[in-house]
Amino acid sequence: MSGKPERALTLEVLFPDLVDWGYVVTSEIDFEYNCVAWAAGDKTQQWWPDEHGYWPEGVAREMTVEAFMGAYATLGYASCHDDDHEPGYEKIAIYADDAGAPQHAARQVNAEHWTSKCGDLWDISHPLRALEGARYGRAVRFMKRPV
């Protein structure tokens, strides 16, 4: 795939709130990593706690928010209360559906924006809530680590 669009109509169909909240496409399409990896700053592999994905050694391979927090804890992240921007800290958010199953993760960029890899599609910069909805659920847990 080549060519990074300024906007991606596919994403706007999948996540209609992006149109009102605003977003910027920041990469080309890349199949090599997924959102969980991208939130962890890893563009080399797909993180997922089943037998098909990379998962940090010693962390439970299960589809729970706790397992995802355990994975990010291996990178120095610790649980925090909210998504407020705190200078000197880098935050991540874990999105989960109504059943509590993790569906997405994003990394904070600044006070207004987070960065996400949307499945197999592009990386985007977006407000945290813009990806909430039927596909990714809601941002339910936050973690932070010193920059």
Add this chain to the structure above:
Amino acid sequence: MNAFKILPISAGELGRRIDADLGRPSLRAAIVSASLAGPVAARIAARLRKLSGRAVAHVEHPLEAAALVRLVRRAGEGLAVVSGIDDFSEEEWQWLDLLRSHLARGGSTWFVLSPRSFGLLERNAPNLASWMGNPLTLMEGERLTREADEDAAQAEFDRLSHVWLDETMFMSSLTRKVQNPAYQAIITMGERAIPPILRDLEREPKLWGPALHAITGAKPVQKGDEGKVRRVAAAWLRWAKANGYEW
């Protein structure tokens, strides 16, 4: 009473005959075993379609002579392939002989017949048979069938993989991607899915490891490489070469 010299030809020669007939009115008969008639007809139709860039009517299992003629004529000046007429009675063949002038149109019409059907054609539709000239019989029917099946498998894979990508492209969950019905349907294709998967893996690595494992039971991916898309693809391609797969 066989007045015709049946010409045994290879699949390649058949292709050249199709090419030579293209663009001029012709009626041809190819004789293959009854079980191969459908796949061979599909193969001929695909070749005609590719060469001419035009629509090709594949008339399969017409109920009667009049229906056959109607469906072929619907192709206008175009191209038609007829198969599946083993159930035609002697009377239907006689009707087809009477209606033969309606089959002589601007394009090529290929009849793919079993030996039994050709016998009925000779006996009951001698005028139509004479218009067809010497029938061709395929020495490489099995190869053609295999190629036709490979074409069909590729088309099925293309359709399913597009659905899969459409429905899962926003997902990060590898589990949900693999559970997707279109992905599972690719697994259900079994061995037929392997060459199309390998071609796609070579072109642009995607999450095909779980499907290949489900179909073959093999585990060529090194421990620790899970999630590394390019390494997983390379491991499967190496495995496929070592195990004699061609794609």
